[in-house]
Amino acid sequence: MMSPGSGISLDPWFDNYAARAAGLNASEVRALFAVASRPEVVSLAGGMPYVAALPFDKVRSSVDTVLAENGPAALQYGSGQGLPTLREHIRTIMAEEGIRAGVDDIVVTTGSQQGLDLVTKLFIDPGDAILAESPSYVGAMGVFRSYQARVEHIDMDEHGMIPAALTDRIEELKAAGVPIKFLYLIPNFQNPAGVTLSASRRVEILDIAQAHGILVVEDNPYGLLWFDSPPPQALRSVDEAGVIYLGSFSKTFAPGLRVGWVVAPHGIREKLVLASEAAILSPSSFAQMILAEYFSSHDWKRQIDTFRGIYRERRDAMSAALATYLPDVTHTSPAGGFYLWLTLPEGLDSKEMLPRAITELVAYTPGTAFFANGEGQRNIRLAFCYPDADFITEGIRRLARVITAERELVDTFGPATSEIPLAANLESPPPEVV
Amino acid sequence: MMSPGSGISLDPWFDNYAARAAGLNASEVRALFAVASRPEVVSLAGGMPYVAALPFDKVRSSVDTVLAENGPAALQYGSGQGLPTLREHIRTIMAEEGIRAGVDDIVVTTGSQQGLDLVTKLFIDPGDAILAESPSYVGAMGVFRSYQARVEHIDMDEHGMIPAALTDRIEELKAAGVPIKFLYLIPNFQNPAGVTLSASRRVEILDIAQAHGILVVEDNPYGLLWFDSPPPQALRSVDEAGVIYLGSFSKTFAPGLRVGWVVAPHGIREKLVLASEAAILSPSSFAQMILAEYFSSHDWKRQIDTFRGIYRERRDAMSAALATYLPDVTHTSPAGGFYLWLTLPEGLDSKEMLPRAITELVAYTPGTAFFANGEGQRNIRLAFCYPDADFITEGIRRLARVITAERELVDTFGPATSEIPLAANLESPPPEVV
Numbered sequence: 001m002m003s004p005g006s007g008i009s010l011d012p013w014f015d016n017y018a019a020r021a022a023g024l025n026a027s028e029v030r031a032l033f034a035v036a037s038r039p040e041v042v043s044l045a046g047g048m049p050y051v052a053a054l055p056f057d058k059v060r061s062s063v064d065t066v067l068a069e070n071g072p073a074a075l076q077y078g079s080g081q082g083l084p085t086l087r088e089h090i091r092t093i094m095a096e097e098g099i100r101a102g103v104d105d106i107v108v109t110t111g112s113q114q115g116l117d118l119v120t121k122l123f124i125d126p127g128d129a130i131l132a133e134s135p136s137y138v139g140a141m142g143v144f145r146s147y148q149a150r151v152e153h154i155d156m157d158e159h160g161m162i163p164a165a166l167t168d169r170i171e172e173l174k175a176a177g178v179p180i181k182f183l184y185l186i187p188n189f190q191n192p193a194g195v196t197l198s199a200s201r202r203v204e205i206l207d208i209a210q211a212h213g214i215l216v217v218e219d220n221p222y223g224l225l226w227f228d229s230p231p232p233q234a235l236r237s238v239d240e241a242g243v244i245y246l247g248s249f250s251k252t253f254a255p256g257l258r259v260g261w262v263v264a265p266h267g268i269r270e271k272l273v274l275a276s277e278a279a280i281l282s283p284s285s286f287a288q289m290i291l292a293e294y295f296s297s298h299d300w301k302r303q304i305d306t307f308r309g310i311y312r313e314r315r316d317a318m319s320a321a322l323a324t325y326l327p328d329v330t331h332t333s334p335a336g337g338f339y340l341w342l343t344l345p346e347g348l349d350s351k352e353m354l355p356r357a358i359t360e361l362v363a364y365t366p367g368t369a370f371f372a373n374g375e376g377q378r379n380i381r382l383a384f385c386y387p388d389a390d391f392i393t394e395g396i397r398r399l400a401r402v403i404t405a406e407r408e409l410v411d412t413f414g415p416a417t418s419e420i421p422l423a424a425n426l427e428s429p430p431p432e433v434v
Numbered sequence: 435m436m437s438p439g440s441g442i443s444l445d446p447w448f449d450n451y452a453a454r455a456a457g458l459n460a461s462e463v464r465a466l467f468a469v470a471s472r473p474e475v476v477s478l479a480g481g482m483p484y485v486a487a488l489p490f491d492k493v494r495s496s497v498d499t500v501l502a503e504n505g506p507a508a509l510q511y512g513s514g515q516g517l518p519t520l521r522e523h524i525r526t527i528m529a530e531e532g533i534r535a536g537v538d539d540i541v542v543t544t545g546s547q548q549g550l551d552l553v554t555k556l557f558i559d560p561g562d563a564i565l566a567e568s569p570s571y572v573g574a575m576g577v578f579r580s581y582q583a584r585v586e587h588i589d590m591d592e593h594g595m596i597p598a599a600l601t602d603r604i605e606e607l608k609a610a611g612v613p614i615k616f617l618y619l620i621p622n623f624q625n626p627a628g629v630t631l632s633a634s635r636r637v638e639i640l641d642i643a644q645a646h647g648i649l650v651v652e653d654n655p656y657g658l659l660w661f662d663s664p665p666p667q668a669l670r671s672v673d674e675a676g677v678i679y680l681g682s683f684s685k686t687f688a689p690g691l692r693v694g695w696v697v698a699p700h701g702i703r704e705k706l707v708l709a710s711e712a713a714i715l716s717p718s719s720f721a722q723m724i725l726a727e728y729f730s731s732h733d734w735k736r737q738i739d740t741f742r743g744i745y746r747e748r749r750d751a752m753s754a755a756l757a758t759y760l761p762d763v764t765h766t767s768p769a770g771g772f773y774l775w776l777t778l779p780e781g782l783d784s785k786e787m788l789p790r791a792i793t794e795l796v797a798y799t800p801g802t803a804f805f806a807n808g809e810g811q812r813n814i815r816l817a818f819c820y821p822d823a824d825f826i827t828e829g830i831r832r833l834a835r836v837i838t839a840e841r842e843l844v845d846t847f848g849p850a851t852s853e854i855p856l857a858a859n860l861e862s863p864p865p866e867v868v
Binding site: 018275287 | 445452453460483497510512562684690699713
């Protein structure tokens with residue numbers, strides 16, 4: 001008879017990996033998400049934009065124009081910093097949020113995720129601290145871990161990161177001699193919490209960062225997707241010397257082209273270009289030219305209005321369904337973006353509950369994915385971007401059934417003890433969780 | 435009056451960078467390459483494939499099919515490992531070189547450069563050794579430096595890396611206690627040397643690597659671009675447990691889509707997917723679908739034949755021009771690929787000579803770009819892939835004029851003392867040098 005482990009093929013190169021590879025472990029919710037992608041499951045898990053609302057005829061005509069007018073250049077290597085004409089369009093887009101930048105300040109990347117990867121690679125030695133919201137973007141947790149950063153979460157409330165909590169943590173870390181390399185923030189319609197940093201706190205936080213000589217990394221994929229009124233102006237619009245800004249076409253156009261950008265102070269920008277060339281040589285010329293053509297020939301602002309309308313309606317559907325089916329569960333009220341953050345009643349564990357939710361044909365992302373320290377067990381991120389209003393309503397109805405059953409169990413038997421050790425929360429994001 | 439340095443704006447974040455950022459410095463030949471891209475200059479520098487020979491009508495119809503049949507999926511996020519249908523095509527392409535691989539063994543990347551970046555990130559702690567050919571690919575030198583690897587060059591001759599030299603170096607490094615993480619090789623039509631590793635040496639080198647427990651990274655962008663007969667079979671086709679294979683669509687299709695792949699032993703493959711998700715979330719769905727459609731609907735083997743014919747003709751033109759204009763300068767005789775490696779007469783310095791060459795309207799890549807240790811001063815890489823035969827002939831004629839003038843100077847005044855310190859050779863590649 002075979003022993004239990006004998007069917008597992010061990011990795012003969014296990015002892016050869018770099019220290020940083022230890023942080024790369026498959027999430028145990030990964031397999032669940034594969035199940036969750038089946039059509040009968042209402043997935044409120046993934047942050048996939050609703051690209052079906054794009055004007056496909058315009059996309060096709062943009063592609064045709066690029067191939068007809070610029071085919072060989074579109075299929076060739078490009079410059080490491082990115083196509084100047086696309087960088088011009090990026091300037092115009094950023095001007096919508098009050099950011100002034102020269103084309104020379106912009107580096108085009110393979111999605112803003114690559115921008116974050118390059119910034120982290122440039123600044124983080126093992127053990128260096130990054131300050132981040134509590135909770136923060138799961139993909140950022142993955143990058144930071146891959147460079148062995150020490151992530152320090154700073155408390156938030158409904159107005160975003162709390163300045164006093166930021167100051168306290170900076171002072172603690174400085175007293176302990178821990179180098180703080182940057183403050184990572186998603187000020188608008190935060191992923192996952194769905195809250196927006198208030199205007200007054202933006203000023204306060206920039207003041208704190210400046211006073212302590214801490215670089216700010218502002219990640220803003222959702223800023224233009226406001227529902228009622230625009231969010232306060234970007235941090236980068238106030239402080240050009242101390243803020244690195246990450247932008248993305250994934251939410252205002254489409255993620256399938258993998259194009260984002262970084263705006264950085266001059267010295268950093270130079271190093272980012274060199275780091276990007278080492279990593280990928282150059283971003284896709286073809287993707288950049290299609291975007292440049294689309295943004296020059298199409299009414300993209302109106303398209304963003306269309307997206308706003310769709311996501312607003314879905315946010316409304318989710319809020320209404322939560323009020324109907326889960327009236328006593330607390331959650332945030334996002335004024336834009338894709339996500340809403342839910343806090344379960346005491347005694348419930350969102351990761352424990354996920355397999356049961358999937359059995360009931362609804363999926364979500366457990367809160368622990370958004371923390372570097374195992375917190376978030378009572379939290380759930382719900383995404384309202386992809387399913388339509390009816391599916392969202394049905395999804396929340398199913399979720400309510402799961403939560404109610406779980407509460408009854410807890411009331412009868414007491415809270416479940418998680419079999420998942422804390423360290424398992426330090427996992428990589430499944431690709432479905434963006 | 436202003437002091438000499440006062441016009442330079444210093445980087446206020448200089449003290450905050452990670453240790454690895456010290457390797458990211460702009461090349462001083464970068465500015466020269468900007469000049470070299472002017473149309474009156476015959477550039478024998480960049481390794482840009484001749485994409486104008488692609489069937490643009492087929493490319494356009496592939497794109498149209500993707501958008502018509504799969505538009506929303508093409509514009510959406512994809513899986514971190516890459517599209518299964520494209521991985522099926524990759525299997526078929528690799529079978530041409532004797533490689534058997536399951537779709538599950540393949541990871542799609544943003545060009546094979548990203549594959550090399552991820553492999554290096556997974557394995558290299560600062561100071562770990564990588565063994566590489568002498569000379570080796572400039573872009574690999576850039577990645578390796580960005581993770582603070584110690585690159586050890588192993589001597590080559592016209593049959594590729596010399597096995598005895600490899601054994602000697604491994605033993606020296608082991609005796610010195612330096613961890614050797616992998617052996618990086620470009621066995622076919624090597625960049626920059628243009629030589630091919632012989633069949634018998636492939637076996638010998640794999641034996642040596644196995645005996646010492648050293649992983650082999652086989653980079654093979656040019657393997658299908660042979661001129662007279664195919665090169666010996668891929669190392670990966672012989673050893674599946676000990677070889678990571680890097681493949682690319684940049685030379686058999688086009689670099690503008692930025693799609694490459696990695697084939698790796700199972701345990702490594704799993705970590706590569708997680709590392710790629712941390713770095714870019716997922717490769718471009720759009721680019722992958724276009725490639726899958728092109729490879730399923732077009733006679734891609736015939737297209738590769740077309741490319742072979744074009745590059746063979748250009749190689750012939752370069753060989754003939756060298757025989758005519760520089761009969762006593764030694765160079766390699768590539769049987770495929772893009773490059774030829776030239777050794778200047780004693781006393782000449784290829785980097786010193788570059789500004790004068792550009793003045794004469796011809797550009798090349800100085801040999802030092804292909805070494806991590808400052809060697810290569812007497813070498814030049816010439817690329818015959820992009821300009822047509824007449825331009826190549828004219829370029830070599832101009833180069834001969836420069837070399838002749840330089841020799842006369844040296845004969846009269848003795849060799850020039852380079853004003854460029856050795857450390858300046860440790861520079862990042864300009865994007866034009868692939």
